Amino acid sequence: xxxxxxxxxxxxxxxxxxxxxxxxxxxxxxxxxxxxxxxxxxxxxxxxxxxxxxxxxxxxxxxxxxxxxxxxxxxxxxxxxxxxxxxxxxxxxxxxxxxxxxxxxxxxxxxxxxxxxxxxxxxxxxxxxxxxxxxxxxxxxxxxxxxxxxxxxxxxxxxxxxxxxxxxxxxxxxxxxxxxxxxxxxxxxxxxxxxxxxxxxxxxxxxxxxxxxxxxxxxxxxxxxxxxxxxxxxxxxxxxxxxxxxxxxxxxxxxxxxxxxxxxxxxxxxxxxxxxxxxxxxxxxxxxxxxxxxxxxxxxxxxxxxxxxxxxxxxxxxxxxxxxxxxxxxxxxxxxxx
Amino acid sequence: xxxxxxxxxxxxxxxxxxxxxxxxxxxxxxxxxxxxxxxxxxxxxxxxxxxxxxxxxxxxxxxxxxxxxxxxxxxxxxxxxxxxxxxxxxxxxxxxxxxxxxxxxxxxxxxxxxxxxxxxxxxxxxxxxxxxxxxxxxxxxxxxxxxxxxxxxxxxxxxxxxxxxxxxxxxxxxxxxxxxxxxxxxxxxxxxxxxxxxxxxxxxxxxxxxxxxxxxxxxxxxxxxxxxxxxxxxxxxxxxxxxxxxxxxxxxxxxxxxxx
Numbered sequence: 001x002x003x004x005x006x007x008x009x010x011x012x013x014x015x016x017x018x019x020x021x022x023x024x025x026x027x028x029x030x031x032x033x034x035x036x037x038x039x040x041x042x043x044x045x046x047x048x049x050x051x052x053x054x055x056x057x058x059x060x061x062x063x064x065x066x067x068x069x070x071x072x073x074x075x076x077x078x079x080x081x082x083x084x085x086x087x088x089x090x091x092x093x094x095x096x097x098x099x100x101x102x103x104x105x106x107x108x109x110x111x112x113x114x115x116x117x118x119x120x121x122x123x124x125x126x127x128x129x130x131x132x133x134x135x136x137x138x139x140x141x142x143x144x145x146x147x148x149x150x151x152x153x154x155x156x157x158x159x160x161x162x163x164x165x166x167x168x169x170x171x172x173x174x175x176x177x178x179x180x181x182x183x184x185x186x187x188x189x190x191x192x193x194x195x196x197x198x199x200x201x202x203x204x205x206x207x208x209x210x211x212x213x214x215x216x217x218x219x220x221x222x223x224x225x226x227x228x229x230x231x232x233x234x235x236x237x238x239x240x241x242x243x244x245x246x247x248x249x250x251x252x253x254x255x256x257x258x259x260x261x262x263x264x265x266x267x268x269x270x271x272x273x274x275x276x277x278x279x280x281x282x283x284x285x286x287x288x289x290x291x292x293x294x295x296x297x298x299x300x301x302x303x304x305x306x307x308x309x310x311x312x313x314x315x316x317x318x319x320x321x322x323x324x325x326x327x328x329x330x331x332x333x334x335x336x337x338x
Numbered sequence: 339x340x341x342x343x344x345x346x347x348x349x350x351x352x353x354x355x356x357x358x359x360x361x362x363x364x365x366x367x368x369x370x371x372x373x374x375x376x377x378x379x380x381x382x383x384x385x386x387x388x389x390x391x392x393x394x395x396x397x398x399x400x401x402x403x404x405x406x407x408x409x410x411x412x413x414x415x416x417x418x419x420x421x422x423x424x425x426x427x428x429x430x431x432x433x434x435x436x437x438x439x440x441x442x443x444x445x446x447x448x449x450x451x452x453x454x455x456x457x458x459x460x461x462x463x464x465x466x467x468x469x470x471x472x473x474x475x476x477x478x479x480x481x482x483x484x485x486x487x488x489x490x491x492x493x494x495x496x497x498x499x500x501x502x503x504x505x506x507x508x509x510x511x512x513x514x515x516x517x518x519x520x521x522x523x524x525x526x527x528x529x530x531x532x533x534x535x536x537x538x539x540x541x542x543x544x545x546x547x548x549x550x551x552x553x554x555x556x557x558x559x560x561x562x563x564x565x566x567x568x569x570x571x572x573x574x575x576x577x578x579x580x581x582x583x584x585x586x587x588x589x590x591x592x593x594x595x596x597x598x
Contacts, residue, residue, distance in 0.1 A: 208453040208464060211432075211440045218429040225389060225422075226507050227415040227444035236450070 031191050036184065048183040052255065054295050055190035056248045059197045061275040061287035063244030066201065068281050069210070070237045071217035072122070076133030077245045078269035079140035080110040084246025085253040085263060089156040090149055092254075099162035100173065103250050110246030111239040118238040122231070125220075137269045144261035155260035162189075162254050186255050193251060194288070197244055202284045204240070213237060245272075278319060280326020289327060340403070342367040342543050343388070343419070343511055347397035348407070350383055350567075357383040359567045360397070365511070370537055370544045372554045374578075375564040376587060381547040384564070385513050388545070389421035390414035401511070416444055418510035422500040422517075430489040434480055434499055437488055438471040441506035445470075474502050477539075478532065494525045498532070505540070512536070514546040518553045526550060530557045555579065563587065 039047050060077050067074035084106035091097040091105060121132045144150045161182060164175035173189075176182045204210050215223040216230055224230045253259045271294070279290025297315070301308045323329055341364035350358040357380040365371050373381050386392040388399050390411040399407040406414050411421075429437050445467070446453075448460035475484050478498045483491065488499060497517055504512050517533065518526045530553055536542050548554045554561065555575040563571040563578060565587040571578055578584055 203454060203456075207456065208440075208446070208460065209450050211436065212443065212450075214432065215429050215440050218431060219427055221391070221411075222427045222429065222503070224411040225391075225415055225420060226441040226503060227412045227420075229410075229412050231410075233450075 028195075032188070036187075045181075045183060048187045049255075050295070050299070052183075052187045052190040053252075054292050055187075055194040056251050056255075057272070057275065057295065058288040058291035059194055059251075060245050060248040061272050061279075061291050062197050062201050063241035063248075064272045065276045065281065065284075065287040066204070066213075066237050066241045066244075068276055069205065069217060070213045070234055071125070071220070072234070072238075073126070073130035073273070074133050074238075074241065075130050075266075075269050075273050076136035077241070077272040078137040078264040078266065079133075080114065080242040080245030081249030081252070081268065082137070082140045082144060082259075082261075082264040083113065084110050084249030085259045086144060086150050086156070086249075087246065088250035089159050089253050089259045092159055093156055094149075098165070099160075099250075099254050100165050103247055106250035107243040107246040110242040110249075114239050114242030115235055118235050122234045122238060134266065134269065137264065137266045141261045141265065150261070153261060155258060155263075157258040159253060159257045159259075161257065190251060193247065197247075198285065198288060205284050274316065278316070278326060280323075280328035282325055283328040286326050286328050293327065339366055341365055342402060343545070344400040344403075345384075345388070345397075346400065348384065348387060348394045348399065349396045350380070350387060350392060351395045356567050358387070358394075358564075361564065361567075361569045362397075363562050363569065363572055365543060365545060367543055368537060368541060369559045370533065370546070370557055372558040372561045373545070373547045373564065374549075374551070374554055374561055377549075379564045380567040381564060382515060385421060385515055385545075385547055388414075389419060389513055391421070415507055415509075418508075419513070420504050420507045420509035420511070421513040422504045422515060428488045428496060428499050428503065431487065433485050433487055434491070434495075434502075435468075435471055435475065435484045437499060438474055438502045438506050439467050441503040442467040442470060444507045471506065474505050477505075477535075478502050493520055494529075497521070497529065501532070501536070505536070505542075509542060511543045511545060514544060514548075516548055517546060518548055518550040521550075526553050529553075533557055 035047075035051065039045060060081055063080070064074045064077045087106040087109045088099065088102040091102045092099055097105070117136070121129060124132060145152055150156070161176035162173070163177075164171055165173040174185070176185055179185050204213075212223070212228055212233055215226070215228060216233055220230050249264065252263070256263075275290035275294055276287045277290065278294055279286030279288065298308075298312060301312050304311050319327070343365035345361055345363050345365075348358050348361045349356070361380075361384060373384065375381050383392065387394050387407055390406065390409050390413065393408045397407070398405050401414075401417055401419055404417070406417060406419060409417075414420075429440065432440065446463050448457055448463050452460040453463075472484070475481055478501060480495065480498055480502065483495060488496070491499065501512075501514070501517070504514075514533070518529055521529060533544055533546070534557065537544055546554075546557075558575055560573065561571075561575055561578045562569060563581070563584045565583075570583045570587060571581045573581070
């Protein structure tokens with residue numbers, strides 16, 4: 001997955017051309033066959049957990065990227081990840097709802113509250129919007145501490161693993177508790193979810209919907225005067241973004257089987273944004289690559305001991321100076337655009 | 339003929355400042371009407387109120403008898419009154435063609451979800467927008483630069499692109515904010531011809547704000563002059579040139595300003 005074989009061809013333009021399809025096929029073969037084989041051969045089972053985290057974080061980052069795409073700096077995805085996680089946890093432990101059903105429900109819940117929050121705050125632009133979203137994560141944490149249903153600082157623990165799903169006696173998803181290797185199952189589930197999210201995102205960006213979002217990003221006034229309902233479009237994009245955040249949060253909770261008010265903090269919100277910056281705001285697959293690079297980059301730098309943060313921050317600053325359009329701009333020979 | 343646009347006693351106050359004071363005039367269908375006045379006279383404010391970007395403090399704007407002042411800009415645009423911008427506002431990091439295609443929004447029949455799913459209606463829309471965009475681009479003589487990034491264009495082309503964006507919405511009334519600003523004589527004359535064709539070939543009613551007096555005199559059917567937020571004169575170019583209040587408003591540079 002480190003090579004991101006699909007990234008360059010997919011970044012080049014729209015429409016499914018032959019090299020792109022080959023790239024996608026190579027990517028699928030890599031994540032679903034090569035990675036499991038590599039892990040089985042080396043016995044590094046912990047890689048599953050790492051890659052699962054990357055996949056889930058990149059789902060959240062996909063949402064943040066979409067808000068960037070309409071011209072808003074979103075530093076509040078942690079709030080929705082936390083909210084989604086709690087919705088899933090509460091529904092599973094208190095209402096006995098199947099985890100797989102809580103996944104979309106967590107997303108919908110987040111989309112709904114993001115509409116309520118977005119109505120007033122999406123009028124703000126630039127740094128003002130960014131500041132409000134930054135505060136959102138802290139508000140979400142304090143809310144989780146205060147509400148009775150979230151069980152305060154003790155959080156919700158011992159959440160059962162996802163159960164099985166079967167239709168007409170055919171098992172679609174096995175019960176995770178009966179699996180001898182739930183890590184691998186989570187990996188496949190997370191990767192599947194990530195692919196689904198990025199297919200949706202890719203489709204949004206390359207349909208007329210995406211062009212309207214770009215018009216919003218570049219000039220909201222002009223966008224309104226050509227007849228675009230800008231307020232509605234902003235809310236839509238923000239709701240989809242928060243939906244992704246909620247889904248990612250819910251999936252995280254099922255893996256750690258617990259959630260606390262501090263499960264997602266301001267640092268996570270900032271990270272979601274950094275993943276987008278690093279990968280490239282002009283590229284659909286930017287947040288995916290950004291998440292991978294930053295997540296592994298941080299881990300690899302642990303050899304530097306106490307200098308880890310210093311080197312990491314220095315590298316980030318350098319990257320933003322040298323590659324303001326993100327790492328994916330390296331592959332983009334046209335310069336600019338998707 | 340009943341007016342297509344009626345400006346009725348429009349007053350706009352920003353705190354203690356009165357930008358427009360009790361301005362009224364009518365615009366007939368198929369007319370080219372210019373609003374002139376010295377800097378800060380309140381012309382742009384008036385335009386913003388017609389296009390829905392500002393709400394009049396009192397008074398109203400009617401389009402075909404229907405009140406449009408106070409509606410959101412996209413609703414006004416939907417009815418057929420579209421504004422282009424003073425500061426050559428365009429979608430900078432799109433190509434000329436993309437700019438025009440995206441501006442066909444008002445004509446879309448598919449829903450946003452339809453575009454996401456790529457339904458037959460959505461695909462038909464997209465094909466139609468592309469065709470219509472090419473037609474508008476050719477009409478405005480932008481064919482040679484259709485795939486150029488908008489941020490790379492020179493001033494004159496930007497102005498034409500702004501007009502193309504406006505045309506893509508199929509307006510009945512187009513508001514042009516200083517279409518000749520910063521242009522040399524040749525460019526201005528080309529633009530004047532273009533605005534005429536807009537009206538003659540496409541039947542669009544044109545309302546424009548402009549400083550370039552020779553161009554205004556050449557192009558306008560009628561002129562409304564405002565000064566310090568108040569309408570001081572209204573009439574044909576010849577009447578405006580002879581109007582003592584207009585001359586007074588431009589005093590000190592009357593010959594140059596009125597261009598005679």
